[in-house]
Amino acid sequence: MKTPTYIEKLVNRHEITDAAVSAFSDSAQIPEKYIRTEEVLDGVVVGEDERYELPVIDMCRLLDPELSATEIQKLGAACRNWGFFQLTNHGVEEAVIREMKDNTVEFFSLPLESKRAVSVRDNGFEGFGHHYSRANDKLDWAESVILLTQPVEARNMEMWPRDPPTFKHALDKYSVETRNLAFQLLSFMAADLGVDKEALLGAFTGKRQSMAIHYYPPCRQLEKKVIGITPHTDGLGLTLLLHVDDTPGLQIRKDGRWFPVRPLPGAFVINIADILDVLTNGAYRSVEHRVIPDAERGRTTVVLFQEADVEGMVMPLPELLMKGKGQPRYRSIELDEYIKGNFRALADGTRFIDSLKI
Numbered sequence: 001m002k003t004p005t006y007i008e009k010l011v012n013r014h015e016i017t018d019a020a021v022s023a024f025s026d027s028a029q030i031p032e033k034y035i036r037t038e039e040v041l042d043g044v045v046v047g048e049d050e051r052y053e054l055p056v057i058d059m060c061r062l063l064d065p066e067l068s069a070t071e072i073q074k075l076g077a078a079c080r081n082w083g084f085f086q087l088t089n090h091g092v093e094e095a096v097i098r099e100m101k102d103n104t105v106e107f108f109s110l111p112l113e114s115k116r117a118v119s120v121r122d123n124g125f126e127g128f129g130h131h132y133s134r135a136n137d138k139l140d141w142a143e144s145v146i147l148l149t150q151p152v153e154a155r156n157m158e159m160w161p162r163d164p165p166t167f168k169h170a171l172d173k174y175s176v177e178t179r180n181l182a183f184q185l186l187s188f189m190a191a192d193l194g195v196d197k198e199a200l201l202g203a204f205t206g207k208r209q210s211m212a213i214h215y216y217p218p219c220r221q222l223e224k225k226v227i228g229i230t231p232h233t234d235g236l237g238l239t240l241l242l243h244v245d246d247t248p249g250l251q252i253r254k255d256g257r258w259f260p261v262r263p264l265p266g267a268f269v270i271n272i273a274d275i276l277d278v279l280t281n282g283a284y285r286s287v288e289h290r291v292i293p294d295a296e297r298g299r300t301t302v303v304l305f306q307e308a309d310v311e312g313m314v315m316p317l318p319e320l321l322m323k324g325k326g327q328p329r330y331r332s333i334e335l336d337e338y339i340k341g342n343f344r345a346l347a348d349g350t351r352f353i354d355s356l357k358i
C-alpha cells in the first residue's frame with residue numbers, strides 16, 4: 001500500500017481536493033487539519049489602536065537627485081530594522097498590474113476541476129495546491145499557484161494555467177516588469193550597503209524568479225484559528241508582493257509581536273529574503289511573517305521571488321569580508337544544497353539559514 005504522498009514528500013505542497021474546497025466554502029464545519037489554535041495564539045497581535053508604521057519608501061524620491069540620499073538611508077533602515085517596507089510610486093505600468101490582477105481573480109473563481117488541470121504533482125513544487133506543515137500535519141487555509149517564471153527557457157509550461165486564456169500573457173509581462181523593479185531597488189540597496197552595484201546586481205542577474213499567487217478564502221469562524229500561510233521567512237533573495245484587493249492579513253513578527261500590514265493602495269510590499277540576508281552578511285534581515293485569513297472577505301496576493309547566488313554559492317558578498325571589514329556570520333553553501341535544505345526546513349517548520357550561522 002502506498003503511504004500518503006504528503007508524508008514522503010520533500011516539499012511542503014499538497015493537492016487541493018473537493019474536501020478542501022468544501023471546507024473553504026462552508027466554514028461552518030472546519031476539519032481538524034486546519035485548526036491551529038496554539039500556533040495562531042503564539043505571539044501577541046498589535047491592535048488597531050496602536051500607532052505604528054511599516055516603513056514606506058517612495059521610488060520617485062529614490063530617483064530624484066535631490067532627495068535620493070535621504071530616501072536611500074530610509075530604505076537601508078527599513079531593510080535593517082524591519083526587513084519589510086511598502087513601495088509607492090514604483091513605476092510598474094498600471095495596465096500590466098491590472099491584467100495580472102484580473103487574470104488572478106478569474107483563475108481562482110474557476111471550478112476546482114479547471115484549476116486542477118495544473119495541480120501540483122508528487123514531490124513537485126510548481127502548480128496549484130496548498131502548503132502543509134510536516135511538523136504538525138496541518139494544512140494552510142489557502143489555494144495557491146506556484147510557477148517558475150524566469151529564466152524563460154526554464155519555464156515548465158505544462159504547469160501554467162491555460163484558463164483564463166490571457167493568464168500566460170499576463171504572467172509573462174508581470175514577471176518582466178517586477179524583475180526590472182527588483183533590480184532598480186537592488187541598485188539603491190547597494191548604495192546603502194556601500195558595496196559595488198555590479199557585485200550585488202550580479203548576484204541576481206540571470207538567476208531564477210518564481211511566483212506564488214495565493215487566494216485565502218474568508219474564514220467565518222475565526223475563533224477556530226486557521227492560518228493562511230504558516231509563519232516562515234522567504235528562502236530566496238528578494239520578495240515583491242502585490243495586494244490584488246485591499247483585504248489585510250499579512251503579519252510581520254518584530255520583537256516577538258505580530259504587526260499587521262495595512263496595505264497602501266497601489267503599493268508593493270517588499271521584503272528581504274534569506275539569501276539577501278546572507279549576501280549582506282546579516283546587515284539586512286529576513287523576517288518571519290504569516291497570513292491570518294479575514295472573517296468576511298477573501299484575500300488574493302501575487303508574490304514574486306528573485307533568487308541570487310555568488311558563482312553558485314549562497315554566501316556573504318566577498319566585498320563585505322575583504323580587508324578585515326568583518327567576519328562572516330554565515331558559512332557558504334552550494335546553491336543546490338541550499339535549495340534542498342530550505343525545502344526540507346520549510347516543511348519541518350524550521351529555518352534553514354539558522355543552520356548556516358557561524
Ligand SMILES: O=C(O)CCC(=O)C(=O)O
Nearest residue numbers: 212214229250291301303
Ligand atoms: O500572501 C501573503 O500576504 C504572503 C505570502 C507569502 O508570505 C509567501 O508567499 O511567501
Ligand SMILES: [Fe+2]
Nearest residue numbers: 232233234289
Ligand atoms: Fe513569505
